[in-house]
Amino acid sequence: MDKINIGLLGLGTVGAGVAAILLDPQGRHPLLADMALRRVGVRSLHKPRALHLPAGILTTDLVGLVQDPDIHIVVEVMGGLEPARSLILQAIQQGKHVVTANKAVLARYGAELWQAAREKGVYVLMEGAVGGGIPIIHPLKQALGANRLTRILGIVNGTTNFILTQMEAAGMDFAAALATAQSLGYAEADPRADVDGEDAADKIAILATLAFGVQVVRDEVYCEGIGGIEPVDLQYAERLGFRVKLLALAQRQGEALDIRVHPTLIPRSHPLASVQGVQNAIVLGGDPVGEVMLQGPGAGAGPTASAVVGDIVNVAATLRANSGYHPLLGATGAIPTRRLPMDEVHTRFYTRVLTQDRPGVIGQLGTSFGRHGVSLESVVQIGRQEELAEIVVVTHQVREGDFWLALEEIRQFAAVMAIPTVLRVWS
């Protein structure tokens, strides 16, 4: 083949970033000089664009692009479920390699895409789908093969990390911090996918599939957002030696997969606790490597384009090396797995309870937790709200189901007026 021809689907922020790199290869990997941006599929030919593209490569015929016999690699950065999923499938059917940053499609239809790709002997690469510019998929698939991977912990959503950092640093409430994030372009006008944890759930589903070779049912990922967190909880967490982060987590638990996204108290000495603002970071745990953490800009045109083009370079390298199907780039099989039910999860908890200020309440709480096998690390009357005592309980590792049974009982106590916050604690 002469040049390696790229067809690009989507010319939004990331697409424009990808095109800009492909059109300006100087000083980057030499393989980039060996490629041509052949066609760019967009919704409208007439939208004004800052990027200067070669004449005639823009097209609205997206199906024509994925079926163009001259195109070797299809790069999908349109986002959304459809038509992205169908276009990726058609590209695969045409024997084209695919590079995508589409976390929503991968989290829901990954197994379908990977199977189709295996059958056609093509690659579906996805470094841009998780962690923006951080090399994470690549190390997972290609550098850590010696390991039995055990655990993934990540701050994989920059919007929520920015909001939590703002709430903590400036004492803002959630609504004010969200408004700040929106005004800076770090949060969408409709922020639900981010603040409800759905974006993070897409990402941890993809990472768990790659790390453990299991098939994750996206809708089974337990997902809890940050909308209910009050500034006072961040202050108490700080006093107790923690920071609050939206943690995405996947770990093997026997034959089951413990996979969840929720706000979490993380000890200040843990590397993830230092991850500030829109940064992302992912900790990979394995035997014998121990734990490695990869950190960087989790979103944005430049970082995500870096990841997408890195994947293009990887495909191009195997093409230029006349390689057969490469075992480290190819999709691994995804074995169905049982998700560990939340009741069976073992975790620590932080909970804040408002009670009438009278003797014996702390004893009552302790007795009730104890009866359900919930071992406590600390029970502290940490503050007051008007007439009420504010009690913060931190547990040891407990079975989640036991904790909720105890809490249900405690909620019935006459002295207990409210339980405003329950958060999990990492350790």
Add this chain to the structure above:
Amino acid sequence: MDKINIGLLGLGTVGAGVAAILLDPQGRHPLLADMALRRVGVRSLHKPRALHLPAGILTTDLVGLVQDPDIHIVVEVMGGLEPARSLILQAIQQGKHVVTANKAVLARYGAELWQAAREKGVYVLMEGAVGGGIPIIHPLKQALGANRLTRILGIVNGTTNFILTQMEAAGMDFAAALATAQSLGYAEADPRADVDGEDAADKIAILATLAFGVQVVRDEVYCEGIGGIEPVDLQYAERLGFRVKLLALAQRQGEALDIRVHPTLIPRSHPLASVQGVQNAIVLGGDPVGEVMLQGPGAGAGPTASAVVGDIVNVAATLRANSGYHPLLGATGAIPTRRLPMDEVHTRFYTRVLTQDRPGVIGQLGTSFGRHGVSLESVVQIGRQEELAEIVVVTHQVREGDFWLALEEIRQFAAVMAIPTVLRVWS
């Protein structure tokens, strides 16, 4: 080929870790089940070893091992310059791929090895040489190809980071912290290669070569150790908002390469400032990715073996894919480059000056720095030592040569009794 046969040179800590993984592939990358540990080269057959090896694979005939026609990949984890260098070269001449963790050989003879490897069409992989278990070489060569790389900053020596963390946390002096490190097995009986910065210099030389495609003359890497740092400097750094780390740094400066290792004040808000104990961390800066940081255990049998075996898996993958010479695994050319002389480096400085306690001294210092174009951020009388005033100066970015001229002048002032510490400041 039937199995992919591995010849292992060295059965010390890392070698034993590598052998243990190869002999127990279950649950790791499937390619590991497709390999055989064929021969293990050691100095003595009779040394007692914890690891149980298959009968008959131990040998003291190291040359025989690298010339064995049945061996496909030679793994060199003996360390030291010779015979490691010669054995690697012979393995290459025999058309074998090489995986090595030998930073000393790579930093000094890398160009020779890579050229030989290119000519024979084999790979020399080296993930274990830098950063222990952290995937760093791999992301650099294979995941960040879209970028123009601009800068590498690293904490790449766990021993010195442990010592500095101890000095800071426990207020120990250098000798006591070193003794603690030695008692815990984090420092060698002869700790010079670590504490003098030579080990870090080896590593940054390798990283700079890979990131920038330049040939680094190892002996030209500027190298300053941590032996001269006093606890009081760590305290003052803390008060000024910094932590002190042994920083290894390489960045392009026009056509020249700014490459150096020295203790450095790093702002507490910088991710590298949070790297504690024996951890390593490396920041890669590039356009358009911005900065990514990779962090993890920088040494130890498990982490380093993880990196070495990861490389073996990469070579095995190209063999199983019948790949031609793979452009991302192959050595890149190393173009000779000019090292930026230290006088031309631009950096900030921290210096501690002991002066007689009399009026006008701070003005004198300021005037002298100003005369040499050294712009100051702060001059503070921060403490006293017996009769003397202890003045700490922090500069803006200045030309290093100008700073030293000013300091030479200041040293002559009658009121200046001593200048115990000069450290560079990162920002």
